[in-house]
Amino acid sequence: MKSTKLFTAIFAISLLAGAVVSHAAPVSGTVTDKTTGKPAAGDTVELLDVQAAMGAVAHGTTNAQGHYTLSTPGAGPYLIRVTHQGAPYFIAAPQGPGPGDVSVFDVAQKVQGVFIEADIMEMETDPGGQLTVSERWLVHNTSTPPTTQWSKRSFEIVLPDGAQITDTQAQRPSGLPTQLTLDPDGPKGHYAFNFPIQPDDGDKETQFQVSYTLPYSNSKLDFKSVVTLPADDVAVIMPKSMSLTGSDFKPVNSDPGVLTFLAKNATPGKPLAFTVSGTGSLPREQQGGQGAQGDNGQPAAAPTSQPGGGIGVPINTPNPLTKYTWWILGGLAILLIAAAAFLLRKPAGAVAYAPVQGAAPGQPAAVYASTPANRNAAMLSVLKDEMFEIESERIAGTLSSHEYAEQKAALEIVLKRALKKKQ
Numbered sequence: 001m002k003s004t005k006l007f008t009a010i011f012a013i014s015l016l017a018g019a020v021v022s023h024a025a026p027v028s029g030t031v032t033d034k035t036t037g038k039p040a041a042g043d044t045v046e047l048l049d050v051q052a053a054m055g056a057v058a059h060g061t062t063n064a065q066g067h068y069t070l071s072t073p074g075a076g077p078y079l080i081r082v083t084h085q086g087a088p089y090f091i092a093a094p095q096g097p098g099p100g101d102v103s104v105f106d107v108a109q110k111v112q113g114v115f116i117e118a119d120i121m122e123m124e125t126d127p128g129g130q131l132t133v134s135e136r137w138l139v140h141n142t143s144t145p146p147t148t149q150w151s152k153r154s155f156e157i158v159l160p161d162g163a164q165i166t167d168t169q170a171q172r173p174s175g176l177p178t179q180l181t182l183d184p185d186g187p188k189g190h191y192a193f194n195f196p197i198q199p200d201d202g203d204k205e206t207q208f209q210v211s212y213t214l215p216y217s218n219s220k221l222d223f224k225s226v227v228t229l230p231a232d233d234v235a236v237i238m239p240k241s242m243s244l245t246g247s248d249f250k251p252v253n254s255d256p257g258v259l260t261f262l263a264k265n266a267t268p269g270k271p272l273a274f275t276v277s278g279t280g281s282l283p284r285e286q287q288g289g290q291g292a293q294g295d296n297g298q299p300a301a302a303p304t305s306q307p308g309g310g311i312g313v314p315i316n317t318p319n320p321l322t323k324y325t326w327w328i329l330g331g332l333a334i335l336l337i338a339a340a341a342f343l344l345r346k347p348a349g350a351v352a353y354a355p356v357q358g359a360a361p362g363q364p365a366a367v368y369a370s371t372p373a374n375r376n377a378a379m380l381s382v383l384k385d386e387m388f389e390i391e392s393e394r395i396a397g398t399l400s401s402h403e404y405a406e407q408k409a410a411l412e413i414v415l416k417r418a419l420k421k422k423q
Helices: 002-017 320-331 333-343 372-396 401-420
Strands: 027-033 044-049 055-061 067-070 078-084 087-092 102-104 114-125 131-141 155-158 164-171 190-193 206-214 220-225 231-239 243-245 258-266 272-277 352-354 367-369
Touching: 027 078, 044 067, 055 067, 078 102, 087 102, 131 155, 155 206, 231 272, 243 258, 258 272
Parallel strands: 027 102, 114 231
Antiparallel strands: 027 067, 044 055, 044 078, 078 087, 114 131, 131 206, 155 190, 164 206, 220 272, 231 258, 243 272, 352 367
């Protein structure tokens, strides 16, 4: 089922990619310092080529009015990077006459108003008998005036003894995930992210994520979870076949396929002790119309239609998990807009085809799209829907890491191939 839907999206993207016509145009805009409310003068502005490993292909400096102009060497897509007080800020370069305006913030090593909304640990066991953990921190910056917190120790974390890190990412509000290397920070198990915590963009915050494995002898492990900033919620999510004991954590109503435990108002530096035991995997997507089975041999719960539905939402508590799903969608916007705008540039009157929402599953229905606006909307719909779906299923635990990587890689390969087709 999933492969058919993925093929449909890829088929539609491939059709649309044939409409590419390249042209170059200057890019200009104004950089505004949102901390002071004034133009940002003297900032470095660079044009980054998405297709050339994000290499800088044009450079400039803002004038006294914060204005800049860059010459593009050819067709995009490009990103614009502005460096303000050492911190980089990005937008997708406009593909038409629109301005490339950029908002920046002043930088400080520590600012007031930075806190953790949720520290979320998803736990399960792997075939080798290890405990695998994917831990995410949703970090707000509500500073006034808005100021970016950034240093070599912008965000500090503490991992359990014996943790072997397998993946590390960070993501700005309205940005894309960035692979990082954690820096050791003092005692064993202490690490720091050298990554800016920008002021919130509406309800979108900064995210940090670390995946790691732990030895799990006798299918039991004692944890001491420590936060380094005030945290509204610390959540642990695990299969129904596992269990958690600890006075700081309370079970909450959640999806029938998983267990969710929640600790409120965690204090920085004060360990939250708990013990996990048992084995099992978080629910996966049903395959071939057959109900997936849990570790107890019973049918696993089907994923819900709500974003983040496989994770479960505590009642009468903040809802960071659903917010996180929509935040990921917003984070993809830069890539989607840049790619779609590049792919869909074509003289007026040209023909392109795109899937129609609501068509029968697996059927590549088509609609005539004769204007750039229509083609742009169609491409954004295809990419956004498919990327949103696989990201949501990954967060909900209904899509395995292997399936997630495979499907996302397939979309990225098609996108890269499409970008190379210039007529």
